[in-house]
Amino acid sequence: MVTYNLLEKKNKIIFVVGNSRSGTSMMAKILNNHPNIYTFEELHFFEELISSDELFSVISFEKAKVLYANLLSLVYKGYLSKRKAQLYFSEAEKCLKELDQFTPASIYKHFLFYITKKNGKQIPCEQTPRNLFYLKEIFKIFPNAKVINMMRDPRDVLLSQKNKWRLRFIGYKNHPLSESIRSFVNYNPIIISKLWNSAIREYEQFKNDERLINIKFENLISNPEMTLKKICDFLEIKMHEKMLDIPVIGSSFKNSVNKKGILKDVLMRWKKGGLTSAEIYICQKINADLMKKYDYEVLEISNVPFGLLFTLFGLIFRIPFIFFFNFKRYKNIKEAILKRFK
Secondary structure, eight states: OOOHHHHHHHOOOEEEEESTTSSHHHHHHHHHTSTTEEEEOOOOIIIIIBOGGGTTOOOOHHHHHHHHHHHHHHHHHOTTSOOOGGGGHHHHHHHHTTOSSOOHHHHHHHHHHHHHHHTTOSEEEEEOGGGGGGHHHHHHHOTTOEEEEEEOOHHHHHHHHHHGGGGGGTTOTTSOHHHHHHHHHHOOHHHHHHHHHHHHHHHHTTTTOTTEEEEEHHHHHHSHHHHHHHHHHHHTOOOOGGGGOOBOOSOSSGGGTTOBSOOGGGTTGGGGSSSOHHHHHHHHHHHHHHHHHTTOOOOOOOOOHHHHHHHHHHHHHHHHHHHHHHGGGOSOHHHHHHHHHO
């Protein structure tokens, strides 16, 4: 059994956050190649397992056991698999014996270090993009945390989100059909563009915090060695060249399946087709000021009235389906919406 108190003294931990489809998975895989870092694939602890108002509340042993077992299931079975907490009650009980008091925050902290140590590493790295909206809570739990925020051209984010539903059909056989349907239903250029805007504005609230670094996806792709050196310096770890030797997993383009390394062709894919003029116009209309601020070129787009009407009516039609396919993924859906669209 891992001694929690020894791990707590070091308390070095990394979070990879950002807008979805902005390179968070790629960054997590790069860091996981470091001999001292263990990366957790998306846990969605905040919002799906607990809400903010529950974070520091004392809970019973039984509730603590269920929460810990659910976290174990996420690691052992994967986020997109059906959770089977009951399989891990025994292990959860053993881990909880090391805690004096049970709160979701203390359980989350113990779990991250426990699994990291169990895998023979020292530094946990939690990669859940939406954790960007919970940095205040994260810094309260982990005052010494290091956060990497990933940023990407919103039009490439839009294109990637538009094609995300195809993952199951282009080689990613473990991608559930239900997730493909959800991704298809969720896509609308207005929503995706607003989410990019919200993510950037959320980052800007913390951009002067020395515990956070912003990494543009485009810089990572065009100059991976220099960008990785910058990241390792920020994390105060030694850089290893093999960190960049990663599998290309989760790309929504068939020509990326079963490849390894940093692929240059992912840059500016939106310019090669896949987005309509209306989609590009909407994205730029919503995000022009922030795009210019972060050196993303804004193009002149005109003659798109029909496309705009189609997109607007498409959003109205999809809203009930979006709620239907996403409602169960949130402990407090009102909180989740306010975090993004306040």
